[in-house]
Amino acid sequence: MLRNRHTAWRPLRVALLSATVLLAACGEKPQQQDMSGMKVPVSVIQVQPEVTPIFTELPGRVEAIKEAEVRARVTGIVTAINFEQGSEVKEGDLLFTIDPAPYEAVRDQAAAQLKNAQAEAQTASLLAQRYGKLIKENAVSRQDYDTAMARANQAQAAVAAAKAALKAAEIDLGYTKVTAPISGRIGRAEITEGALVSATQATHLATIQHLDEMYVDITRPVGEVMSLRKAIADGTLKSDPDGAARVSAILDDRSVYEETGRLLFSGVSVDPTTGQLNMRAVFPNPDQLLLPGMFVRVRLEQGVDEKALLVPTQAVQYGANGTTSLMIVKDDVVQVVPVKLGSTIDGRVIINEGLEPNSTVIVEGFQKIRPGAPVQGMPWKAAPATQEDASSSSNNG
Structure with a gap:
């Protein structure tokens, strides 16, 4: 009887154990679903096409518009230096004095020779006039008359x-007083008082540079020029109505030079050794911050893209092999899209390829997400940019 009772309870225990396991499983499944369904908050922007000037940055070297090397034009001893080195001089200012005594003597001698020649000319003229009267009276021979004339x-x-x-x-004698041929800033004196300077060797005395305006010489790969012309031809870019190209300069401290320059000309021939086109820009230089020989970065405005897509630079993801991509939100999940970057303008980069208009791009919150993860997009608020940040972004363009 007892054995039959144990046999009857065995199926019941199995049923109870199975029910317990099922209940435990049912209780855990909703919890796992809740964990996997959590949406990570991220900061996003919606990219819209906008009209954007297109720039390129190229290295440039500053040159003086006017530069005069002051050289000796007579031989002699320098008796005085009449300027302060590094100062501003005006055209015609006295710079050096060369001993004038030998040249004064030559001048006086030439003046005396002139008086002697004038006296002889007067005597010869009177004789010719007298013979002119006598020839009419046949009082002198024709030969004497011709000789007198x-x-x-x-x-x-x-x-x-x-x-x-x-x-x-x-x-x-005037060259013994060496004057400034142009107005500008004069450098150091290349000679000292008492030095012998030579006209035959054209001794270098000093250099004057006009600094109110400066040239910046730049070169540009011919391939970029061809791409630009193609983009303008097919309507991707539009040039300025007046056709003038404006340029700005970025200094060594990555600050943007306040004055705007203009492009004077572009080369029509290609350097066969470098494949570069030569160009020159001119910049106002009222504060003389630009100095000859300086190297600057020149930002050249080359057209207008009327449908540019821009994202903050911090939204760009860089791969180990140099690839670039963006994380976008589509159907509330993360997707990665490879992109090609263009110029950087004021902390934003132009996306040339890979991004569609009206896409939602993730800007912040990358640490807790991965491709395919559900996210909750929140509008991104840009932090106020400092001057250093603005200069850095301009330099990276």
Whole structure:
């Protein structure tokens, strides 16, 4: 009887154990569903096409618009230096004085020779006039008359030569006072007082540079120029109505130079060794922050993209092999799209390929998400940009 009772309870225990396991499983399943269904909050933006100027940045070298090397034009001893090195000088200011005594003597000698020639010319002229009257009366021979006229003409020529010699002597005497050929900033004196300078060797005395405006010489790969022309031709980019190209300069400290420059010309031939086109821009330089020989980054405006897609630079993901991508939200889950980047403008980068208009791009919150993860998009609020950040973003364009 007892054995039959145990046999009857065995199926009941199995049923109770199975029910317990089923209940435990049913209780855990909703909890797992709740965990997997949690949406991670991320900051996002919705990308809309916008009209954007397109820039390119190129290295450039600053050159003076006017640069004059002051050189000796007469030989002599420098007796005085009449300027302060590094100061501003005006055209015509006295810079150096070369001993004028030898040239004063040559000038005086030339003046005396001129007076002598003028006296001889006067005598010859009077004789020619007298013979002119006598020839009419046949009082002198024709040969004597012709000789007198020839000597009068020779005397006049001697006067002209003496005047020229005097003028040359006065010019050389004037060169003993070396003046500024242009206005600008003068550098250091290349010689000292008491030094012998030579006209034949054209001794370098100093250099003056005009700094109110400066050239910036830049080169550009011909491939970029061809791509630009193609983009304008097919309507991807639109150039300025007036056709003028504006440029800005970025200094060594990554600050943007306040004055806007303009492009003067672009080369029409390609350097066969570098494949570059030569271009030149001119910048106002009222505060003389640009100095000859400086290297700057030149931002060249090359057109307008009327349907540019821009995202904050921090939204771009960089792969180990150099690839670039964005994380977007589609149907409330994360998707990764590979993209190609363009220029960087004020902390935002242009997406040339891979991104569709009206896409929702993740900007912040990458630490807790992965492709396929559900997310909750929240509008991204940009932090106020500092001057250093703005300069850095401009430099990276």
